[in-house]
Each structure stands twice: as C-alpha cells, then as structure tokens.
Amino acid sequence: MRQIIYAQMVSLDGFIEGPGGEIDWGVPDDQLFAFINEQEQSVDTHLYGRRTYQNMASYWPKQEHNPKASDFEQAFSRQWKQMKKLVFSTTLTEVSWNSKLINHPIEEAVEQEKLSTGKDLLLGGAGLACSFIERDLIDRYHLYIHPVILGSGKRFFPSLPEKKQLKLVDHKVFHSGVVFLAYQRGEGNG
C-alpha cells in the first residue's frame, strides 16, 4: 500500500526554517545528497502546497544545466522535473513540470492516490503537512536532524490536540553530524 511520507531538514529544536526564513543551515553535503537521491527511488509522487511548489519550481528546473551545480544537484534537478507532482492550492491557476493542480478536498485526492498502484508519495512543506497531520494522513515522518539550535521559525510538527505515539523504523548518522530518523505511524492511531 502506498505510503505518504513527510520529510524535511530539521534543526535539533524542531524547526525547518529559521525566524527569517533561513535554510542555509540545512543544505546537504554530498554524502547526504547521495542518500536523499537514493530515498527518492522509492517515491514516484511529490505533494506540495503552493509555497513549497513555488520555491522548488523557481530553483530546481535550471540546475540540471547549471555548470556550477554539483553532480547531485544536477541529478536531483533531472529527477524533480520528471517526478509526478500534486500541488494543493485553491489560488494557483496553473502549474508546470509534470504537476497536477488539486483544488478539491485533500482526503479525496489522497484516497484516490492510495487506491491506485505506485510507489510512495513524498510531502514537503509545513503548511501542507499541517493539513495532512490534522486529517491523520501521514504514514511516515523522515527527519534529517542538523546539529544546530535555531530557537524559533517554522516548526516541522504543528500543535496537536492529543499525543501521537510513533514507531522508530530507521536511524542513520552522516559525517556532517546530520542524523536521519524515520518514524512510522503508531498502530491503531497516526
């Protein structure tokens, strides 16, 4: 059964962006990038909210042909352009790069995807993740914990009305000090 994975670079104190939108602390080195590209192999669809889609679409498409981009960035650029993307937005009117605009209820779109055959779906973006978590639609959480404390910014996890027990399913340590942790939704709850 296809799984919905929410993955992000995250500070030790749980932020995906600093107070001024800073993400420089989370830029992957070659070793981490190689792992990220490997992870992409088990995914065939990306899920984005408007903001993340716009950020990605304004940067990644041209990296494939950017001589200053690393091999990993060029590879990711190629993969990203081809990857099937679902963009959840009620305000955008068009999207590019193999993207489909979804402006109907999230649950319907997700159910449709899960009923069809395919690989996993990867969600990026705290805003969209919040909507998904509220509806208990996330199956796996992938945290790339960077050795930094930011103090404030945009949280990976939204506030929740009650506790959620999770199951640790993977753990990797990288030379840069980044620790990758993967959690599956708990049995009987999300």
Next chain:
Amino acid sequence: MAKLIAQLVLSLDGYYGGMNGEVDWHLIDDDYNRYATKLLQGAQGLMMGRRTFELMEQFWPTHEAMESSPEVAKEMNRLPKYIFSQTLTETSWAQTQLIADPIVVSVEQLKQQLDGDLVILGSGQLVHLLTKHRLIDEYQIMINPVLIGAGKSAFQGMLTTVSLNLLESNTFSSGNVLLRYQLNKQ
C-alpha cells in the same frame, strides 16, 4: 575546569514537558536506566532548577526508588547537588547545596572551582538560560518516539543560532534515540 553536560528527555516534537510541565509521557525503561546510571557514575555533581529538584527530592531518597531503580538511586543520593532557587531555603536531601545567587555567575564559578562532569538533569528553564550564555559544553538529548502536541521547549527564542558537533547517536529497542552533541565554540 568542569565540563557542564545537559541531559534532556524530549518528545519528537521538541518539548521537555507538557503545557503544565507534565512528564508522565517520558519513556523510562531498563535501557534508559542503564544509560542514566553510566552517565551519573561518571559525574562529579548534579545541577538542577527548583522544579526538577522538587520532583527528584520527593522520589530518589525513598525506599521505593531504592527498590525500583537501585543503581540510579545510589548515584542520585551520592552525588553533590547544586540547586538554583531564589525561593527554596531548606531541604532534607543530603549532599544538596541551595544557591540563591545569580545563576550565570554561580555556574561560571562552579565550573572554575570543580573538575570532572557536572550533569544538569531536566531543568528546562536552567538549560535555556545556560544555553543562551553558552555555558553548556555538551548536550545529551534522549528523543522519545512520541508527539505530545504542545509543551515547553528548552531552546525557545535563542537570539542567535547555536552550532553543535555530533559526538554520537544510538537507538534503543524502545524507539528512544540518544543524540550527544558538543557545543561548537567557534
């Protein structure tokens, strides 16, 4: 010069306690106690804020503690304890020093005067203050596999980014994850 180690149990969403300081969700099993015992056996002293101290003081000197967690209890009772509080004036827990003087200066002095490892247990507010002043040399964070949804953060509102170096990371069968970091003093 002593090394100051902050040991914190955190939920995956980054809280050391619930909105009212609840810690009932902490996953404490034999593995955790083994880890805690080893940490305490290597320590020369403990530091705590008032709230954590009051919880510890009620439990560790009791028979119940000696029976349920004898090794941890032995260390908790043996170690010199430095407690920062403007309001506590007395305690019956042996080996305890209550310090009402300004915390940052007191901690700097203790680090100068003592040698070996000083371990801060829990004490989110104390950790917050000492992180701000870059006085903590090492962080040992035990991440529990649970989201508690809301609560208190030990690092809320740091004005500048705190840079760390990962020393080690281990997992336990409970799903707990230990992350050990050294403060990057650059």
